[in-house]
Amino acid sequence: MSSRKTCVIIYNPLAGKLKRRGPDRLERARRILTEAGYETTLVPTSGPGDAVALARAWTANGVGLIVAAGGDGTINEVAEGMLHSAVPLGILPAGTANVLATETGMSSNLEAAARDLLTYTPERISVGRLHFNNGAPDTRHFLLMTGVGLDARIIYNLSARLKTNLGKIAYWIAAFSLMGRRLEEFSVTIDDHDYRCSFALVSKVRNYGGDLKIARDTSLFDDQFEVVLFQGHSSLRYLRYFVGVVMNRLQGMQGLHILRAHKLHFSPVLDTRIYVQVDGEYAGHLPGSVEIVSDALTLLLPPLYKRRVELSG
Known part of the structure; x- marks a missing residue:
């Protein structure tokens, strides 16, 4: 090695x-x-x-x-x-x-x-770079994903003690506590096209949270992101989205966009704070941008993972 x-x-x-x-x-x-x-x-x-x-x-x-x-x-x-x-x-x-x-x-x-x-074998991979345009002091990088809106809000409000005591169950409790509430929306710009949504997942992995698969056509070897945009300010709408995730039926679902991108820009729609997470940790709030950084890191990976990616590609 x-x-x-x-x-x-x-x-x-x-x-x-x-x-x-x-x-x-x-x-x-x-x-x-x-x-x-x-x-x-x-x-x-x-x-x-x-x-x-x-x-x-x-x-x-x-x-x-x-x-x-x-x-x-x-x-x-x-x-x-x-x-x-x-x-x-x-x-x-x-x-x-x-x-x-x-x-x-x-x-x-x-x-x-x-x-x-x-x-394991050393593999050179790209990472994501998150930059805030709101006076935040630094730029953040990520290996896995960045989430804007709903999931970052859950992470921001999650009690550290609850997370320590309950593990992943704490996230589900925090998520269900938002049911019935109005969600903040924001704007996403990709290749000069604007989208309005309440949750954006920008990912280089298929796995989400250890249990679910939202982005399903990406890998650590990709030099672009898979982007999944969820529209709607009603938190109840996410019950339908959740069923789509579990049943692998997100593709073509109304109110949802699945895209590929090298760079994205995010901005609030109203004067509200929109939270951002990277790799499961709170990172900051909008406005900001995300882009691919190629050839950024050498990661030791199981050979079977690369073979699986090659077979699925």
Whole structure:
């Protein structure tokens, strides 16, 4: 996997699978990599954003492999600190939804995931870049998806304690609490065409939240997004959309658009705050834009994932 046998595991000690028996599980994973010939160091994060700085520092110091242990948010931060480097990124899934792991077929067991990591192949992939035009201080990148509107509102209002105690069930509780409420709408511009919607999913993965598939014709290897736009200000309308997702009948459904795009612009319709999430974490609010960044990151992936993508393409 790397000519230089040094490795750092950057882990989130508050991740779902690490809060109770995290040190023991990570030590066993570290031992597996050490026995394979890697000089492996465990480094915990101390808070939000810390993984970005840690990954950037270890990359600059010439480490041979960086492994992110945590949920999709932790993986996002580690990847942010590694962009445009040649250092490969490996994953030990330990979060709530583990969308990336589910999408690619990685084991949810940390020890098995560490062993499997030694058989994965380095693949160069594109990522998404989110830029806000409202005075927000930074640009965010994402491996998986960005959501604008409804799902970002759910994430923004989600109690951290509820998420910790209930896991994915917390998202469903938060979603159903919006039933009957009016949803804020916003404008999406793609190739000079304007669309009005209350939820936009801009994705490079088929898996959504670990349980559902909304975007169904995309992959980490794509150099464009699959975009799914849901129209309507009534939250009750989403019951019909939900059935369409479960039954795989979104294509052609009234009030819904499925598109391909390299770049999108978003702006509020009224003087309301429209929230944005990236890889399952709150990122900011509109206006803003999203675009593809090609050849951005080396990710260690199961060979079976690439074969499956090639067969489906």
